[in-house]
Amino acid sequence: MMTEDKILWVARYVEGDMDEAEIAEFETQLKSDDELQQNLKDYNHIHQSLKMKLANNDEFKDTLKGFNKQYFGEEPKVISFKPALKWLSGIAAILVIGLFIWAPWNANLYDTYADDSQMLVTERGAATLTDLDKAAALYNEKNYESAKTALGKLYIKQSSNTMIAYYYGLSLIKTNALDEARKVLIVIYEGESVFKYEAAYSIALSYLKEDKKADAKTWLQKIPAGTTKYELAKELLGKM
Amino acid sequence: MAKTVHQDQRYLVALLNNDAGLINEIYKKSAGKVKSFVIFNNGTANDAEDIFQEALVDIYNQAKYKDLQLTCPFEPFLLLVCKRKWLNTLKKKSVLQVTNSEDDLLLIGEDTFEQAEQLADQAAQSEIFLKAFEKLGERCKEIIKWSMQGDAQEKVAEALGVTYGYLRKKKSECMASLIKLVQVNK
Structure with missing residues (x-):
């Protein structure tokens, strides 16, 4: 048998394109044929190596992307000013502090700091x-009442997602079901998902919404440096 | 003689199962180190992020499709894979000044080097096979690609609008063409 035919023969064997008689013949030949053994080994190697490039691993990559954001996100760098500028920045700082003390916007810290991110659902090319x-579309249209109902149903079915x-927790906050929201979010905070500190942040905001500043502070302080919500949390703590 | 599998094999299992808790642990232990190494050697945090993700995907692939058994501890293995990847990137950019911290590499066992080497070889070979795959006809590419999506082959046949028998026959022929292409280019 020619080498080329052997390659096709191996392929048909592995892919199950043989009847029982052929399989038996192949396996008998395989025992004594070194070339055929090598062909079979090469086939499996090439097949599996190519699979590494072609198979769908979106779910795994999504997990990594979440962690990348958390562990490789850059914090703003400290910029050093030239001496002459220091005076100017000093004056500016005093003005800014003055503004903060006066703080005409303070009444509405919740609105300023609430998480208004869009709920992004990974597209998988499905037509329907x-x-x-x-549910995500309702949420993104800020139709929180309907989003709450839709997400609530999904939440019951897949509570580990x-x-x-x-986002169910967020829609509960937006519709003022604050106790309910915190019950959902605390579970996330106690787990190890990418939303862990996002959840802590939103719990803080839920307390802020009912003006319980001490509770809000406690939750903001749980957010460690280097995570995505850290800068915002620090800023908000400064204003409270 | 077969080497014993290291207890850190559990990290590979975690990658395969998409276990967020243990994957988080991997990031917590190693991401900062890779970030410092890359930034110290003419890179940015974004470069470090890319390198880290590539390394984890390579390890995941090797575990999933070639049944990688870890015979060395996971962390030094991952760090070595990342370092090599970054040094290669720099080589390609022909940036020559690299602070090669050989001193910490001295603490790494031979097994770790060997496994990192194998991983790099495997990744390079996958690249070669993919290039050969790209040279196939459209129908063959479609059939191979779909059949490798991990779904049951009966479902794949249905999605492609062919019978299961035809799919097996066609895939054998296409794979045989691919292997001939690879061998010609050797």
């Missing part, structure tokens, strides 16, 4: 809209 797509839980 899933319930998750629909932290993305659903997180």
Whole structure:
């Protein structure tokens, strides 16, 4: 048998394109044929190596992307000014501090700092809209009452999906179901998902919404440096 | 003689199972180190992020499709893979000044080097096979790509609008063409 035919023969064996008689013949030949053994080994190697490039690993990559944001996100760098500028920045700082003390916007810290991010559902090229797509669309249109109902249903079915839980929690906050929201968000905070500190931040905001500043502060302080919400939390703590 | 599998194999299992808790632990332990190494050697935090993700995907692939068994501890292995990747990137950019911290590499066992080497070889070979794959006809590419998505082959046949028998026959022929292409280019 020619080498080329052997390659096709191996392919048909591995892919199951043989009847029983052929399989038996192949396996008998395999025992004594070194070339055929090598061909079979090469086939499996090439098949699996190519699979590394072609198979779908979106779910795994999504997980990594979440952590990348958390661990490689850059914090703003400290910029050093020239001496002459220091005076100017000093004056500016005094003005800014003055503004903060006066703080005409303070009454509405919640509105300024609430998480207004969009709920991004990974597209998987499906032509039909899933319930998750629909819920996300309602949420992004700021139709929080309807989003709450839709996300609530999904949450019951898939309570371990932290993305659903997180946005369900947010829609509860937006519709003033604050105690309910905190119950959902605390579970996320106690877990180890990418939404862990996002959840802590939103719990803080939920307390802020009912003007419980001490509770809000406690939760903001749980957010460690280097995570995405850290800068915002620090800023908000400064204003309270 | 077969080497014993290291207890850190559990990290590979975590990657395969998309176990966020343990993956978080991997990031917590190693991300900062890779970030410092890359930034110290003419890179940015973004470069470090890319390198780190690539390394984890390579390890995941090797574990999933080639049954990688870890015979060395995970962390030094991952760090070595990342360092090599970054040094290669620099080489390509022909930036020559690299602070090669050989001193900490001295603490790494031979097994770790060997496994990192294998991983790099494997990644390079996958690249070669992908290039050969790109040279196939459209229909062959479609059939191979779909059949490798991990779904049951019966479903793949349905999605492609062919019978299961036809799919097996066609895939065998296409894979045989691919392997001939690879061998010609050797």
